[in-house]
Amino acid sequence: MSWVALALLGGVVGLDATSFPQIMISRPIVAATLAGLVVGHPGLGFSFGVVLEAFHLAILPIGAARYPEAGTAAAAGAFALVAARTGVGAAPLLITLGFALVWGRVAAASVEAARHASERVVRAAEPGMGPAGVEIRHMAAMAIDFCRGGVITVTGAALGWLLLRVLVAGSPPHPVIAQGALVVLLCGAAAGALTVFGGMSERKASFVAGAIVGTLIAVFA
Amino acid sequence: MTVNGLIRSRVFLRSFAIQGSWNYRTLIGNGFAFALLPVLRALHRGDPVGLGRAVERHREIFNSHPYLVGVALGAVARLEMERADPGIVTRFKAALRGPLGSLGDRLVWAGWRPLCLIACLVAYYAGVHWAWVGFLFLVVYNIGHLALRCWGFRIGFDHGHEVGERLRRSPLAATQKPVARAGAFALGMLVPLLLARTAAGLPWPWWAAAAAAALLGVRLGNAIRAPLAIALAAFIVATFLFRGSGNG
Numbered sequence: 001m002s003w004v005a006l007a008l009l010g011g012v013v014g015l016d017a018t019s020f021p022q023i024m025i026s027r028p029i030v031a032a033t034l035a036g037l038v039v040g041h042p043g044l045g046f047s048f049g050v051v052l053e054a055f056h057l058a059i060l061p062i063g064a065a066r067y068p069e070a071g072t073a074a075a076a077g078a079f080a081l082v083a084a085r086t087g088v089g090a091a092p093l094l095i096t097l098g099f100a101l102v103w104g105r106v107a108a109a110s111v112e113a114a115r116h117a118s119e120r121v122v123r124a125a126e127p128g129m130g131p132a133g134v135e136i137r138h139m140a141a142m143a144i145d146f147c148r149g150g151v152i153t154v155t156g157a158a159l160g161w162l163l164l165r166v167l168v169a170g171s172p173p174h175p176v177i178a179q180g181a182l183v184v185l186l187c188g189a190a191a192g193a194l195t196v197f198g199g200m201s202e203r204k205a206s207f208v209a210g211a212i213v214g215t216l217i218a219v220f221a
Numbered sequence: 222m223t224v225n226g227l228i229r230s231r232v233f234l235r236s237f238a239i240q241g242s243w244n245y246r247t248l249i250g251n252g253f254a255f256a257l258l259p260v261l262r263a264l265h266r267g268d269p270v271g272l273g274r275a276v277e278r279h280r281e282i283f284n285s286h287p288y289l290v291g292v293a294l295g296a297v298a299r300l301e302m303e304r305a306d307p308g309i310v311t312r313f314k315a316a317l318r319g320p321l322g323s324l325g326d327r328l329v330w331a332g333w334r335p336l337c338l339i340a341c342l343v344a345y346y347a348g349v350h351w352a353w354v355g356f357l358f359l360v361v362y363n364i365g366h367l368a369l370r371c372w373g374f375r376i377g378f379d380h381g382h383e384v385g386e387r388l389r390r391s392p393l394a395a396t397q398k399p400v401a402r403a404g405a406f407a408l409g410m411l412v413p414l415l416l417a418r419t420a421a422g423l424p425w426p427w428w429a430a431a432a433a434a435a436l437l438g439v440r441l442g443n444a445i446r447a448p449l450a451i452a453l454a455a456f457i458v459a460t461f462l463f464r465g466s467g468n469g
Contacts (some may be wrong), residue, residue, distance in 0.1 A: 054415075
């Protein structure tokens, strides 16, 4: 039953990324939380979503740019992480992160294929076909995107689940290295997002001021 | 011929799905015709040939930021209502494409969205419960999102072919710098909070490595993604190579 719910969630997340309605259900922190909820552990889903989100902060969907699809990968990864029952440690999180980053690329290839399919669907509307033809073809393209999202999410979740069961469940990897690796990667990825706001040359004062305030909160709060 | 509020509402609602048939040939051209259809149907009632021609004109290549496409939809609805020459409408749409795309990209994708996300991550690492963080992100982000869509559609319909001038006088462009500054400030807050929360209990070399990674991230920007991917793969291998030594 939860796999069916995941497929529906994947469809909605896939649609939200580009087609409809772009209210950011497709951001990793939301998609992963919802996928975690499907298998009864939204908090763990959110924890994974936060990690993946840091890696996608600097990716901008500008023009016809090709970029990894974060939402379906986040949903697949979070579902696999919870369903594999490998615990809430850093090692499963790290391996799921690696898997989700790769799966985001696979999902991006599926987006491209769906866009080519949309092109064929739209082209098939011959001139003079009338408004109903335009509407039907538009809805058909959205249906393709929905199905694509569902299939890519469920496939990703199944592969991620298998990976975690094989790699982590039997003999867990080194927990300290995994935790340290997550910290290093998160700090690097998050700081890299400064480029979105103009980079260090333009935003040095704001970034440094924020770092001072953040340090004070971390020390005294 | 007028277009009443109900028809305008239908166009506005359809604008949420304007990218539904996004493709490499006409971009959101088909979606534009799809969203404008309620207006075209009202204006060409009893004239299927005229309606078909109008639909074909609007299926041609078009692109815009999805949140600002309402500006174009509203303005084109007004022009169609005023029975403007089809050539003028086509040229008008072509003139709007670039500005609406670049303004939306800078304002939303490179401004409002990362600012909201980073602020939520700061809240999470500062100790706010995850459920509130996720909820607040969706609510706060979408207040800005919906406000922008509503405003864009309204000024498009109210100003018609003069909407470009109205856009130039809007405060949108002026908000980009403060949003970018706020985003950089929030990002500055995020890094030490993230480090303090996630590195607790780790030996100091990990703290030093994380600080070095942050400095490298600031310096390289988006180009840090490739080194991070390599580091991630190396770390995963290392966790397995040393699996026996860390599990008590």
